[in-house]
Amino acid sequence: MRNLPLGNDNDLDQSQFYNRTEEISFIKDNLELAKKASTPTILLTGIRGVGKTALMKKIKKDLENDYLVVYMDLSAMDKYKKDKLTRFCFMKLFYESFIRACNESDIITVDKRIMKFFKTRNFKFDRLESVNDIPVPILKSQEDYSKFTDFVMNLPQKIYDDYLNDIDGVLIFMDEFQILKQLDEDVNSFLWYIRSVIQSQRNIGYIFSGSMSIKDELISDIAGQKGAFGGRILNYEIKTFSHATTKSYLNEKAEYLQFTDDGFDRFYNCTKGIPFYINTFARLLPPFEQLDEERIVSEFKKSLPYLLIHLTNEWYKLTAQEQRIITALVDKPLRRIEIAKKLNVTSGAIGASLKRLQNETLIELNNGQYQIYDSIFRTWLKMEYEEKGDYPY
Template identity: 50%
Template sequence: MDEIASITDTNLTETQFYNRADEINMLSSLLGTTEFNSSPTILLTGIRGVGKTALIKKIKHKFDKEYLVVDIDLSRSNAYQQKKLSRGSIIKIIYDAIIKASKEFGLRTLDKKIEKYFKTNKFKIDKILSYEHIPVPVFESEENYARLADFVMELPQKIYEDNSDKLKGVFIFIDEIQLIKDLDNVDKFLWYMRSFIQNQKNVAY
């Protein structure tokens, strides 16, 4: 018999993950519509420690062979740990997570396409760091971060379109999303994100 798991354990076995079949089936069905150009936006709420992260991790494993699964935990980011969470840092966190997930999935041509985008759109870049051979730009001004934000928010759909022979869709999981509540103009930021999300047919959030 498996030992009883901690309520915060995110690596539960089938026998330890108890009484969540209905929730798993419902969320899986919603996420599965991404394959058919009807991607959902889902907000999962509950008290701390009830098992939200464990539930999502369980669901992610069902899809990570056919979908690009981007996993973001704002509470683990350096920006949050250093009390410097901002709209700009959140965009960078999303960008880094997309790059990491793409590399792990094996989308090897992504680096060339991103570098070409930066050059052709004349970003004022101070330098480009290399993250596992993927270009990560360091910009000269805040104006460029606004342009980067548009690029990052459009990137998941572009990745799908360029790799639709390999992917059924893209999932962006953002854990601890409530941390954005202290941002300046948080409503404006959410509406900004929504303006992209609602037009992406193959990206679920």
């Protein structure tokens, strides 16, 4: 039982990590092009809970002896924002993450931190103070976004050039990349700026990943033909576990679970092959008891609040209109005008709510129709209505 990780555990040890040999080989082979001065850029896509972050951290561990590996969780930008999320928040996180990675790799950055202070600020005279009757000018300074950005984005190349005899290259992992959709600025122009810097760098590799639908417009902004990285980025989708892989995985990691054939088929149908749900549900099942289809259905109903705690927390933070939009989609996908009609409002009145729900990856737009992103979340809402006669507003 100790080898079955928690569903939300993304930092797996060697005994917990399973399969993904093809994905690891593909990503490593492309990232190692950084040794040859190429600048590989990879976008990992895949549904939420499929294991993108765990995969990134696994590759980070495997490569950090040869490379300087920087891991950024873009959700940490929140600590820098005041009223809104800006490019400055991104750059501050980039700098902090980079310096931390250098410290962990015993790369000395004292000189860079001193340079950062003087190169990224505007200085001007404030006042005179007397020291032993000698007038001393006192300056005051303020961070300059343009200077700070230029310094931070060029830092990876400077560090590589200084340590090229010690490291094969610099690899930068940017996780939760979908957070950029919350920037209070034009996201596409920011992506083009990042691309303009990356394309001139050598021996630096980038890998982006985030919890977003493969239909998300951000993916088009990044990797589409007219996107910032169109033609220059490898888009790799991380798939869910197959029926056979899931069975092999649980036979190895949770041999105490005694499924009948129909019981396992129902388990797979419930979890959709998504590692997050597989691990969470499997840990909740009783050991050394027969798990047939009927028992799995019963256990699944009891387990839903635990499986969906991350989503139900989000649900209760939504406005009344946002909740009503989601419940309007429980039975089937709808067009925007159809949602507005069900809510008895104008189509324009739900624009901001639809955008926010997409940004939070609670709904997605597919062929002109909005639908609930997570099918298990949809199942929970249906069950709540069937049992209580109303949705959990």
